Structures are given as C-alpha cells and as structure tokens.
Amino acid sequence: MKFKVSADCQMCGGNVYHEVELEGDSLSWFNEQLEVAGVAPISIDHGNHVMVVYLDKRGCARSSYTYPIVKEEIVSERWTQIQGVPIQSEADLIFANWKEKKYCILRWNIDTSPEAVLAHAETAKVVSLEGHEFWVLASGDNRMIVAKMVGWQRNLFQMMHEMLSQATLVEPNILVNPAVQAVLASVASNPFMYTSNSSSIFADLKRKVRATRALMLLNGRVGSELITFLECLEHYDTLEECILSASAKQIALLVKNYRSLRNMGVIIVM
Amino acid sequence: MAVISTVGKIKGYLTALRNVKTLRISRLFRKVHALALSIGLDKIGVLDFLDEPRNLDDVASFIGDVKRLDLLGELMEALANESVLVMQDGRYKVNRAEIDKLHAMRQSNMMFRSLEVLISGFEKILYELMVDVLRGAEFDFVSPEVATLFYIQNTSEVYNLAREVLLELGGGKSRLKGCSILDVGCGFGIEPSIILKFLDFDCRLICADFFTNVVDECMHYTIETDGQTKLLKDLENVEFAVLDPLIRKPFPIPDNYVDAAFCFQVIHWNHYPQELLNEIVRTLKSGGILMLATYMKRKEKVTVTDVLIKMMGGNRFYSEEEMKQFFEKAGLKKHTFFLSNFAVAIKTDANPRTAIIRRTSKTEAT
Ligand SMILES: C[S@@+](CC[C@H](N)C(=O)[O-])C[C@H]1O[C@@H](n2cnc3c(N)ncnc32)[C@H](O)[C@@H]1O
Ligand SMILES: [Zn+2]
Secondary structure, three states, rough: EEEEEEEEEEOOOOOEEEEOOHHHHHHHHHHHHHHHHEEEOOOOEOOOOEEEEEEEEEOEEEEEEEEEOOOOOOOOOOOOOOOOOOOOOOOOOEEEEEEOOOEEEEEOOOOHHHHHHOOOOOOOOOEEEOEEEEEEEEEEOOOEEEEEOOOOOOOHHHHHHHHHHHHHHOOOOOHHHHHHHHHHHHHHHHHHHHOOOOOHHHHHHOEEEEEOOHHHHHOOOOHHHHHHHHHHHOOOHHHHHHHHHOOOHHHHHHHHHHHHHHHOOEEEEE | HHHHHHHHHHHHHHHHHHOOOOOOOOHHHHHHHHHHHHHHHOOOHHHHHHOEEHHHHHHHHOOOOOOHHHHHHHHHHHHHHHHOEEOOOEEEEEOOOHHHHHHHHHHHHHHHOOOOOOOHHHHHHHHHHHHHOOOOOOOOOHHHHHHHHHHOOOOHHHHHHHHHHHHHHHHHHHOOOOOOOEOOOOOOOOHHHHHHHHHHOOOOEEEOOOHHHHHHHHOOOOEEEOOOEEEEOOOEEEEEEEEOOOOOOOOOOOOEEEEEEEEOOOOOOOOOOHHHHHHHHHHEEEEEEEEEOOEEEEEEEOOHHHHHHOOOHHHHHHHHHHHHHHHHHHOOOEEEEEEEOOEEOOOOOOOOOOOOOOOOOOOOOO
C-alpha cells in the first residue's frame, strides 16, 4: 500500500514530501497500530537522520519527529563492564552510566560489541552499526541501549524514553538498581503492551506492597501470570524483591496495570 | 415535557433487557441478590446450620461477634420474603428447593449471567466482607472488594444501555449538547466516556466522585477522539472534582454553575441522600436538569437488594415516594419518574432555600 506523506522535517528545515510503500508485516503492524491508537508512525530515511511521521486514519500527518543517525565508527573511550544481578530480558539490552563509563549487559546476542555502540551514546539517538539498529535512550547520566527488533516502529523509542525518564526521577543511577533495570527490561521485552496509563511503580519499588483479598475477584479476568505475581507479594519485604524474582512478562503486566490495581485497592502500599 | 416522547423508546430498550417475560426486572434482580446472599451464608456454614430451625440469636452466635443484629435480622427476613428461608414461630429454616431453583437460573437466565461477577464475588470473597459488616465494620470509603466489583461490573452492556436511556430521558443530544454537565459519582471512567461519546464530545463535563482513587483512575481512562487515544484528563472540556463522601463540605463547585447533573447508580450508596441532592441542586443553574438513576422500590419494606448493598457498605434503596420527598426538600418541584429506575427533575427556583448543607443523622430512617 502506498502512502503520500507530506510533513515538516526539523532537521532538513521545512516541508518534505514522500511516497512510502508499506507491505507485508510492516503494513499489518501499521494497521493494527492505527486501530489501537488512532495514529501510526511511518519512518523515512533522510541520510544522517530519520524522520518519523504519525499518520491518522485518513492518511494525514498528525505530528513528526526527527532523530539523528550515526553511521560511522567513533574511536571508543575506556569502558568498564560490571556484573549485575541476572535479569530476564527478551531484548538485547545494556544499561550504562555515561559519566562513570560503566555498563552492564542484561542480554546481548549480537556480534557488534557493546562498547562500539556505547561510543555513540553521548545523547539519545538511533545508531546504525554493522547492519543493526540500536536505540540509545538517555536521561541524566543514564543510558539504556536496546537493539531494535523487527516490527518495532519509532513510536516505541518515544515510549521507552519516557519510561527511562520516569525511572531516573526515582533512581539517579540505574546501574546500581537491578529492580529498576528489571522494570525497564520488561518494557523493552514487551513494548507493545505498554499504555500511556503507566504509573508510580518506580516510586513504590522500595516499599512493602501487598495484595488484598479483592484480588480473588480478578481471578479469570486478568492474566494468570499477573495473579501469581500478586499472590507472591506477601512473601517479600519490598516490591523490588518480588520483581527481581518475577518473569519479564509478569513485570510487564504489572507495569501496565499498576495504577489501576492501586486505584481498585487490589494492592496496597504499606 | 419533551422527555415523555422518549418513553416508548426506553420501554423498547428495557424490553430488550428482559428474557423471561413473566418476571419483572426488579423481581429478577431480587432473585439474583437472594442467590448471592445465600451463597454468602453457605460459605460461612449458616445454610447447613439452618437445616434445623433456628432463631436469630442462634444464628448470631453461630457467626460469632455479631454487632449488627438489626442487619442480620433484615437479612433473614428479606431471605424469608424470597422463600430462600422459611420462617415459623420466630425460627428460620433453609428452603433447599428454592436455592436449587436459583442455582439453576444462574446457568440459564440472562440477568443472572449479566450479574455473574456479583454472584461469583460472593462465592470468592464478598462473604468475608459480609461477615465484617455484620461484625460492625464501617465504610465511609469504597472497600477494595467493592471498588474492584464496580470496576468490572460498571462496564457491562446493561449499564451502558441504562446510561444512554437516562441521557435520552434528560432530553438527549438536542438538549444536552453544548451544556456543562456534572457527573456525580462518575466512577472509574467508563461513564464519562459514554456521556462524551453520546454528545459527540460537545459538552463541558465535570467528573466528580467521592474517592481520590476513583477520580485518579478516571483521569487516566483512555478514550478515542479525533482518531487519537487520549487520557480523559488531557481533554480540554473535561474537569475533575473530589467530593466529600459524608457531604459535610460543599461540592467544590460554584452555585448555579452547571446546566445538567447526571447521577447514575450512586444515591443508594451514599448515607446522606438528602444532603447529596441539596448539593446537586445548589450547583444547578435555574432551569437546569437532574438525571438520576437508582432502583425505586414499590414498598418501603427492606428487601434482599437493600441488604445486599448494606453488606457492601452502601446505604439502601428508596421508594418512589421517598425519592419525591428528597427532591421536594432539595427544591426540585418539577420531576418525573420512569419505570421505577429513572428520575428527571428541573430546577425552577434560582436559589432554593435548601441549598445549604444540613447535617441530620445518617439517612438510614426516612
Ligand atoms: C455503582 S458505582 C456507579 C459509578 C458510575 N456512576 C458508573 O455508573 O460507572 C457507585 C458509585 O458510588 C460511589 N460510592 C460508593 N460508596 C459510596 C459511599 N459510601 N458514599 C458515597 N459514594 C459512594 C462510588 O465511588 C461509585 O463511583
Ligand atoms: Zn529531514
């Protein structure tokens, strides 16, 4: 299917016009996204930057964003890898502290060395290296680097960026906080599950959280993984500890529903 | 009033809700509630205990630590009225045949199935809440169990239909478009979204509820508008207010401020119905309209439906006569009632004398 896209590119300066052809998986993803969100993004390569345009159901451009792309190698500085607590991730993912030049790997099944990517991580951007696309998300000194998976559109970049910013409001150094990493890893593992109705979960990580008996009413109405997680809360002193023993899917379900669970009183923060 | 012309349509709506023609809707509701309560009693062993005839005190000491003997008495009497219990010489005995009948309806009847959340809720956990209430627990907040129940139940088709019926009764799109509307007891967000969609987003809506958690959830409810998904709180024509559940403080809304008020399935929960109505009337402009839905009883006698709501921390239901008195006292002289469930009233007076909060005792009695 062919789309006629006319939008403003901040980096080229001014209005640009493209005809973009979508087919197969990317077309069906686009349509699904349109169904769910009412808008869906199309990305257009502008050489040293990418323009992302959100189209509505009538094919009109609603908004556009640009991200710089770095294609050439930069000589790397000295980075130190630290060993973190093992955390499940279904995406290739690194957390790093730009100032301290330290990083930890949650999962990295890619030939490109982490340090080659980190060399480009001074600001948030999309990095293309050795045939892979890496998303560098930045907030303060924190960096979260994810290898883009097939089917991910750039709107997920925005979403992950937002989550990272929320996390750093609570934890200025994510490298030392495995629970925050686990929450972010679950989001990167299940990015399509995220809704804008996310919440104060980061602020509650160090607190004691308990399920109430209202949980029983949710049996059979929300995923059983989430129910199991909530039932386990009572065995842990803090939400953080329970999260560290949970699967990425469980954490993602928790993050997605956290605000509603609190508002219903299905969980209480002590 | 123009509302009269829509009655035919409403009747059509309501007939669609019936599947067993011989049973009136309110009777069906009572049967569902009787089943829920008997399941609750079964869970705590009371039904088996009642295989032998027992008096109220026997039952109270069997449950243990009962502080609300009055409520337990109402429960037993209401269940006896539904034939779930049989009363003879001041003693109650279980009627298994009737309970079996109700269980059979649970499988086959549409009304029972649409209220399955409530029935299974009693099976799962609400029986514990019931015991808590009988032992004197007070609720001036929504308990997690009840909030979760609202959360699930309030999205049901029957509710959606009934809200549209109420909007139609209030004059429908032609009257309400462009108006400012106060949604009193807005709930978790589905109701405001239905009002907005019904009016094609052409209104100013104030979503008000009595609990901060309910309002917070409502603020973060997602809605499709203009092909985009937005949170209710990000819409320019939507505002929020938290109300005092004890109605000691006025609503945070000026006098004579809104064109319409919408109050759906709320008044029977609140322990201060008169004060609640007084406040609504204060915020209404002269000529403004109140749309209210609550089940209105034939007689003032306590039913299983009353008992059920009390067991969940709510107040009780009222007869049409009682509702009329509330309205009149609040200064609403022009009102109409429909099908024992809906009421519409117009504020004729600019400054009704009752537009101040008067604290009497809890309106348990009339
Ligand atoms: C059945 S819900 C209906 C909500 C909404 N109108 C809807 O239909 O989705 C009842 C409402 O009454 C409110 N409520 C419950 N208990 C209350 C109480 N004790 N005092 C005041 N309001 C109460 C709740 O906050 C809730 O929003
Ligand atoms: Zn450009």
